[in-house]
Structure formats: C-alpha cells, structure tokens
Amino acid sequence: MDFYKVIIVFLFLVIFGLILRSPIQTGGLNMTKQTTSLLDTISVIHQRKSVRKFTTQELDKETLTQIVKAGMAAPTAANKQPWAFVTITDRKILDQLADNLQYAKMLKTAPAAIIVIGLPQEALPGKDAEYWIQDCSAASQNILLATEALGLGAVWTGVYPNIERVSFVQKELGLSEEQIPLNVIALGHPDGNFKAQDKFKAEKIHWNRW
Numbered sequence: 001m002d003f004y005k006v007i008i009v010f011l012f013l014v015i016f017g018l019i020l021r022s023p024i025q026t027g028g029l030n031m032t033k034q035t036t037s038l039l040d041t042i043s044v045i046h047q048r049k050s051v052r053k054f055t056t057q058e059l060d061k062e063t064l065t066q067i068v069k070a071g072m073a074a075p076t077a078a079n080k081q082p083w084a085f086v087t088i089t090d091r092k093i094l095d096q097l098a099d100n101l102q103y104a105k106m107l108k109t110a111p112a113a114i115i116v117i118g119l120p121q122e123a124l125p126g127k128d129a130e131y132w133i134q135d136c137s138a139a140s141q142n143i144l145l146a147t148e149a150l151g152l153g154a155v156w157t158g159v160y161p162n163i164e165r166v167s168f169v170q171k172e173l174g175l176s177e178e179q180i181p182l183n184v185i186a187l188g189h190p191d192g193n194f195k196a197q198d199k200f201k202a203e204k205i206h207w208n209r210w
C-alpha cells in the first residue's frame with residue numbers, strides 16, 4: 001500500500017514540474033520558463049555591445065515579438081507603461097530611415113528595427129509625464145539585452161530629444177505629435193566579431209557618501 005502512495009506522490013511531482021516548465025507560463029511564445037541562472041544574466045549584461053553591421057539573414061515575427069515582450073517587462077513609474085513599439089522589417093522603410101538619420105546608417109544592412117515610442121499622455125500627470133523618457137529607456141535596455149541573450153546584435157540610435165529626427169520619424173511612420181520616438185534600435189545577426197568594452201571604474205563608486 002505504501003509503495004503505491006510513493007508512486008502517486010512521485011507522479012504528482014513529475015506532472016507539477018512539467019506544468020512549471022510549460023511555455024504557457026511565458027505567454028505561449030515558446031519561451032520555456034527561463035533556465036538562465038543569475039550568472040547567465042550577468043554575462044549577458046556584460047557581453048552586450050553595439051552591433052552596427054548585420055548579415056542579410058532575416059528575423060522572424062516570433063523572435064521580434066519575443067524581443068519586444070522583453071521591452072514591455074521593464075519597470076515604469078507608477079506602472080504606467082507609457083509606450084508603444086513599431087517593429088519594422090520593410091526594406092524600403094529601413095532604407096528611408098538610414099538615408100535620413102545621420103547616425104543610423106547601419107539600418108542599410110539591418111533586417112529589422114524596433115522604434116520605442118513614448119506616450120506622455122499615458123504617463124504620470126503634469127511635470128511627471130517626463131518619466132516616459134526613463135520608462136522607454138528601461139524598455140530599450142531590455143530590448144538590447146534580450147537581443148544579446150538570443151545571440152543577435154543591436155544598436156540604439158538616438159532620436160529624442162533631437163527635434164529634426166523626432167519630426168522626421170513621426171512623419172515617416174505616421175505618428176502624431178503625442179507619439180514621440182525615443183530611438184531607432186537596429187537589429188539582426190551580427191556580421192563580424194563584436195566585443196563588449198570593459199567600462200568598470202572602481203573610482204566611480206562612492207560608498208555611503210561622496
């Protein structure tokens with residue numbers, strides 16, 4: 001009798017373990033519950049680097065959605081999530097952006113770009129609406145880290161607060177004045193061997209007071 005009890009408890013634990021590992025836990029995007037350890041996460045943070053040259057290999061919609069989903073996991077002031085994301089894979093639009101954004105020429109070789117859009121009207125009221133900038137920056141960093149973790153490459157190219165770039169991108173993408181592009185993140189498979197810099201400076205850390 002005790003033998004059967006042991007078998008039942010064992011089966012229960014196996015089934016429970018399988019449910020915990022189910023993709024449903026992560027929104028059905030086939031992202032089985034991350035097995036990434038703390039060390040892996042720290043490694044991804046330190047390995048991230050700007051990649052400005054890409055192979056012609058395309059990125060599928062599922063991968064791009066997975067990357068944007070990481071962006072949406074970022075913290076935001078009062079949890080307002082005042083953002084939207086425009087994902088571009090259309091060669092003509094990528095070329096048009098490359099031709100008109102002086103520091104985003106790498107878009108010529110990128111198979112995709114993600115534009116992080118700030119929505120100040122959905123942020124905190126009054127002066128605090130400016131938290132949209134930090135909120136969208138946190139989302140952007142998550143996008144860069146997710147891209148690195150997937151073995152892909154990306155670079156953040158600045159749009160806001162440069163007024164000319166903001167109005168160009170708004171016009172190009174059909175955005176309203178209240179929809180503010182923070183950046184254009186070019187991404188794809190790295191073409192070349194890009195290395196992360198070691199930026200650690202012990203003297204930048206102050207303990208307890210300046």
Ligand SMILES: Cc1cc2nc3c(=O)[nH]c(=O)nc-3n(C[C@H](O)[C@H](O)[C@H](O)COP(=O)(O)O)c2cc1C
Nearest residue numbers: 048049050051052103104155156157158159196197
């Ligand atoms: C706000 C911001 C704006 C940036 N704008 C550009 C840009 O317009 N073009 C570009 O090639 N890189 C741009 N970068 C990437 C930086 O040049 C890069 O992060 C920096 O040189 C450090 O290199 P790393 O990303 O490899 O660590 C930008 C980064 C940030 C955070």
